[in-house]
Amino acid sequence: MTTKPADAAARATVYGYPRQGPDRELKKAVEGYWKGRVTAGALRGTAAELRRANWRQLAGAGIDEVPTGDFSLYDHVLDTSVMVGAIPARHRAAVAADPLDGYFAMARGTRDVAPLEMTKWFDTNYHYLVPELGPDTVFAPDPVKQLVELAEALALGLTPRPVLVGPVTYLLLAKPAPGAPADFEPLSLLDRLLPVYAAVLAGLRAAGAEWVQLDEPALVQDRDAAELDAAARAYHMLGSLAERPKLLVASYFDRLGEALPVLAEAPVEGLALDFTGPAAGNLDDLAAVGGLPGKRLVAGVVDGRNIWAADLRKALATLGTLLGPADRVDVAASCSLLHVPLDATAETDLDPQVLPWLAFARQKTAEIATLAAGLSRGAEAVAGELAANRAALDSRAASPLTRDPAVRARTAAVTDADARRAQPYAERAAAQRARLRLPLLPTTTIGSFPQTGDLRAARADLRAGRIDTAGYEERMRDAVREVIAFQERTGLDVLVHGEPERNDMVQYFAEQLTGYLATRHGWVQSYGTRYVRPPILAGDISRPGPMTVRWTSYAQSLTDRPVKGMLTGPVTMLAWSFVRDDQPLGDTARQVALALRDEVEDLEAAGTAVIQVDEPALRETLPLRTADRPAYLAWATGAFRLTTGGVRADTQVHTHMCYAEFGDIVQAIDDLDADVISLEAARSHMQVAHELAAHGYPREAGPGVYDIHSPRVPGADEAARLLRTGLEAIPAERLWVNPDCGLKTRGWPEARASLENLVAAARAVRAELDDRPAPGARR
Ligand code: GLN
Ligand code: ZN
Numbered sequence: 101m102t103t104k105p106a107d108a109a110a111r112a113t114v115y116g117y118p119r120q121g122p123d124r125e126l127k128k129a130v131e132g133y134w135k136g137r138v139t140a141g142a143l144r145g146t147a148a149e150l151r152r153a154n155w156r157q158l159a160g161a162g163i164d165e166v167p168t169g170d171f172s173l174y175d176h177v178l179d180t181s182v183m184v185g186a187i188p189a190r191h192r193a194a195v196a197a198d199p200l201d202g203y204f205a206m207a208r209g210t211r212d213v214a215p216l217e218m219t220k221w222f223d224t225n226y227h228y229l230v231p232e233l234g235p236d237t238v239f240a241p242d243p244v245k246q247l248v249e250l251a252e253a254l255a256l257g258l259t260p261r262p263v264l265v266g267p268v269t270y271l272l273l274a275k276p277a278p279g280a281p282a283d284f285e286p287l288s289l290l291d292r293l294l295p296v297y298a299a300v301l302a303g304l305r306a307a308g309a310e311w312v313q314l315d316e317p318a319l320v321q322d323r324d325a326a327e328l329d330a331a332a333r334a335y336h337m338l339g340s341l342a343e344r345p346k347l348l349v350a351s352y353f354d355r356l357g358e359a360l361p362v363l364a365e366a367p368v369e370g371l372a373l374d375f376t377g378p379a380a381g382n383l384d385d386l387a388a389v390g391g392l393p394g395k396r397l398v399a400g401v402v403d404g405r406n407i408w409a410a411d412l413r414k415a416l417a418t419l420g421t422l423l424g425p426a427d428r429v430d431v432a433a434s435c436s437l438l439h440v441p442l443d444a445t446a447e448t449d450l451d452p453q454v455l456p457w458l459a460f461a462r463q464k465t466a467e468i469a470t471l472a473a474g475l476s477r478g479a480e481a482v483a484g485e486l487a488a489n490r491a492a493l494d495s496r497a498a499s500p501l502t503r504d505p506a507v508r509a510r511t512a513a514v515t516d517a518d519a520r521r522a523q524p525y526a527e528r529a530a531a532q533r534a535r536l537r538l539p540l541l542p543t544t545t546i547g548s549f550p551q552t553g554d555l556r557a558a559r560a561d562l563r564a565g566r567i568d569t570a571g572y573e574e575r576m577r578d579a580v581r582e583v584i585a586f587q588e589r590t591g592l593d594v595l596v597h598g599e600p601e602r603n604d605m606v607q608y609f610a611e612q613l614t615g616y617l618a619t620r621h622g623w624v625q626s627y628g629t630r631y632v633r634p635p636i637l638a639g640d641i642s643r644p645g646p647m648t649v650r651w652t653s654y655a656q657s658l659t660d661r662p663v664k665g666m667l668t669g670p671v672t673m674l675a676w677s678f679v680r681d682d683q684p685l686g687d688t689a690r691q692v693a694l695a696l697r698d699e700v701e702d703l704e705a706a707g708t709a710v711i712q713v714d715e716p717a718l719r720e721t722l723p724l725r726t727a728d729r730p731a732y733l734a735w736a737t738g739a740f741r742l743t744t745g746g747v748r749a750d751t752q753v754h755t756h757m758c759y760a761e762f763g764d765i766v767q768a769i770d771d772l773d774a775d776v777i778s779l780e781a782a783r784s785h786m787q788v789a790h791e792l793a794a795h796g797y798p799r800e801a802g803p804g805v806y807d808i809h810s811p812r813v814p815g816a817d818e819a820a821r822l823l824r825t826g827l828e829a830i831p832a833e834r835l836w837v838n839p840d841c842g843l844k845t846r847g848w849p850e851a852r853a854s855l856e857n858l859v860a861a862a863r864a865v866r867a868e869l870d871d872r873p874a875p876g877a878r879r
Contacts, residue, residue, distance in 0.1 A: 110419070110429055112163050112472035113398060115263055115313065115350060115372070116170035116436025118461050120623060120631060121150045122443065127629040130173055134208075140200050147173060148252060155253055155260075157462065162469030167313070168249040168260040170436060174207045174628045177228035177273060178216070180265040181206070184296045185240035188216070188232045188277060207628060217275070218627055222317055222353050223724055224405065224439050225634075225676065227627035231273060234280030239292055241299040247307050254308050262304050263436075266314035266349065267297050267338075268331045273318065290330050294337050301338065305345040312345045313372065314338075317435075319363070320354035320379070321724050332362045339367030348372055352400060352435035354724045355381040364389050370396030374434040375418055376403040378728060383418065391425025400434035402459075402467050407440055407622075407636060407678045409459045409496075410467050412474070412482075412489040419475045431472040437461040441622035441633075449620055453499070454638070456492035460622070501615065501639035502682065508640065511690050519741040521773060523749040525799055528775060531750035535709055536662055540832045540869060541823065541862045542593040544802070546756050546778055547666045547712065548842035549583045549598035550851055559603060576601045577654060584658045586852065591859045594710055595663045597655035599844065605668045605714065606676040610635035612647045613695055616677070637677045637688065643695040646702045653706050664754065665703035665711040667696055670739040675717030686735030693742040700744060704751050712754035713743055715772075716841075719757065719765050729764075737771040744774065752776060758841045760784040766795045778802035780840040782814070786825040793829035801830055804840030805861065806854050811846065813853045819861035832869050837862040 120126045129146040132138030138146075151171050158166045172179050181187070182203065187195050190213045195202025207229055209215035216229040246262050253260035265273075271293065274286035297314075304312050319331060338347060349363050350372035356363065360382070363371055371392060373382045379400075386392070399422050401415040422429045444458040459467060467489075474482040496502060521528065554575070562572040583598030602608040610616040617638045623631040648665060656663040670692040679688055696713070703711055718740075723732050744753045755774040760781060762769065769777060781788045781803030789803045805822040806814050819837075826835055837858060843851045 109476040161465035232277035234277035266316040269318035319359035335366035372398035397426030404433035404435035504640035544594035548844035615639035615641040641691040669715040672717040689739035693739040782807035789829040802836030806839035816857040816860040
């Protein structure tokens with residue numbers, strides 16, 4: 101391996117660090133502030149203390165250059181909106197009255213004004229607040245937060261590198277403000293925005309920042325010529341400023357592709373590139389552009405989004421090949437460590453044998469430091485670390501947890517026929533009509549009913565040992581009885597048991613499958629003060645026994661109407677977990693699908709006539725580059741069909757997805773071959789019904805007529821109007837009536853009233869239809 105002279109020693113760095121603190125102190129402080137129990141001063145103090153603790157931890161682990169400005173009280177894209185003065189008109193009064201309260205008003209809304217919209221940060225589970233921009237937006241620099249955090253890190257004697265969302269990504273993430281023309285393109289504001297960035301950069305330089313990082317992850321997506329031109333103009337302008345720090349333009353989550361030559365030619369001093377997962381293509385692309393002569397390359401060789409220990413020898417080899425093309429190579433994680441939990445050593449409940457396989461944020465910083473040392477001084481200098489790493493990787497590879505011969509044999513024996521229903525849809529539909537005897541426009545719900553305080557208290561009592569499993573299950577059965585009685589009384593046609601026993605739709609199954617690990621402290625920020633603890637899909641997946649059958653069967657024992665079995669689909673089981681990185685995702689999905697297939701079979705054997713397999717994550721894990729999508733959709737839809745393909749013709753398979761914009765995957769939705777699909781549609785006025793029709797979707801569909809994201813109760817007239825709109829696209833024989841999504845976040849009063857109105861709407865519209873009952877229908 102090539103080594104460099106000591107004066108060009110590779111440096112270790114990261115782009116961002118988990119914000120919450122070891123005990124989620126940030127969540128407690130922010131929520132305490134909202135409730136009036138924590139003063140603004142105390143909140144700021146906690147935040148500053150957490151930042152200092154993070155920097156000390158980073159420096160202690162051997163990170164040479166620490167990020168600043170990545171910390172946030174809520175979201176870093178919202179912080180960027182504040183930094184450039186893009187405060188929506190409706191929030192200006194609140195911000196003027198009190199910047200901190202105004203900030204939270206933008207994030208969460210107030211009684212009088214709506215918050216900014218929230219959406220997913222690329223293909224992660226982190227949600228950012230969408231900037232709202234219009235032709236009238238006036239930008240103005242507000243660098244206070246950046247300057248404060250820079251000063252804090254300098255005061256600790258560290259080398260800080262402020263991290264900002266780059267101007268191109270900021271604009272590409274924005275949407276037209278209310279009142280702006282619908283075709284308004286935020287990117288058209290670039291020339292107005294750049295002087296604001298110039299001012300912030302000059303301020304940071306004057307305050308002592310040698311380097312500033314500008315994050316441009318939007319450039320790893322397919323970008324057209326105008327967008328690439330915008331990137332070229334932006335970095336030409338910023339690079340040509342007289343008073344500025346050195347600029348490091350960072351990309352992550354995928355390869356830069358067409359944007360690489362643009363940035364390589366830009367007058368900036370450094371690029372940060374991801375070399376993990378789908379972004380590994382950056383290696384060849386870099387060679388193709390002739391490297392980055394004269395520039396610093398920060399190489400993201402440690403996966404910043406997953407929790408596995410890196411293969412240090414492999415990473416070191418990648419770094420070695422990069423030494424040629426750039427003037428100087430530094431070592432980093434592929435992206436901000438925001439997306440992984442803080443510290444694996446906090447997981448004292450995990451099998452000690454498993455612990456060395458894992459690298460959370462803290463462990464990753466040690467890996468990065470080791471790699472930087474190995475790159476500078478040669479592999480011999482880190483021989484001890486490399487040997488320990490090899491031992492951990494070997495133990496993982498050889499563990500019975502990761503390799504279960506029975507699972508492997510079964511997965512290998514899967515045939516195409518397993519993933520296909522035996523009968524064509526028309527035949528299935530006839531068999532299901534005969535068995536279910538549903539009316540036209542059948543009514544149903546998506547699965548969960550309100551997760552009340554009582555239910556959560558029962559779970560807490562169980563955890564604390566105040567009740568035993570039998571006592572807990574009795575309380576869950578009480579809830580099922582209440583849900584079934586309500587649905588019968590209200591006149592719903594296909595019932596659900598209400599999912600009271602499920603804490604979370606992925607975790608519930610993960611806890612019952614072999615091959616999954618659970619963490620106790622593995623919190624990852626989802627948005628604002630909301631954190632999730634994704635389970636770890638570590639090994640070969642099998643199902644020791646039925647997971648849901650007793651709940652569905654109990655519910656079915658209480659009623660003559662069909663009760664839906666309710667499962668989380670394989671794609672969603674992967675998407676909301678940390679997945680193993682030692683085999684293709686499609687292989688992992690197939691294992692999960694086979695375990696779920698057994699559950700489907702058991703439900704069917706227990707007499708369940710309708711089985712719903714939810715896949716709300718199908719679209720969000722769509723690869724960022726369109727070229728990679730067909731392969732993903734092939735394994736994803738294949739896994740769904742493997743889960744559901746074994747059922748009889750008269751067992752009705754439902755699926756559910758909660759999004760309204762699904763144009764780019766409508767073919768994949770069709771490929772699932774589910775008999776019935778429910779989708780979110782209320783807010784978009786049934787637009788999905790028209791999109792399904794335009795595609796020629798041949799099966800049954802339930803575009804939602806009740807927006808469950810709001811406590812508002814839709815009137816029966818309103819639901820009926822939406823239904824009539826749906827009927828313009830989907831014939832009555834194939835149209836279902838249901839809410840947009842599950843009701844778990846709703847309270848009983850509004851859920852009750854809304855479902856009563858939904859049933860009334862279905863009855864009213866049925867009466868308007870001609871007098872032809874579906875064969876054998878109950879009316
Ligand atoms: N069956 C689940 C529920 O009703 C579906 C949730 C979801 O789509 N996210 O809660
Ligand atoms: Zn949903």
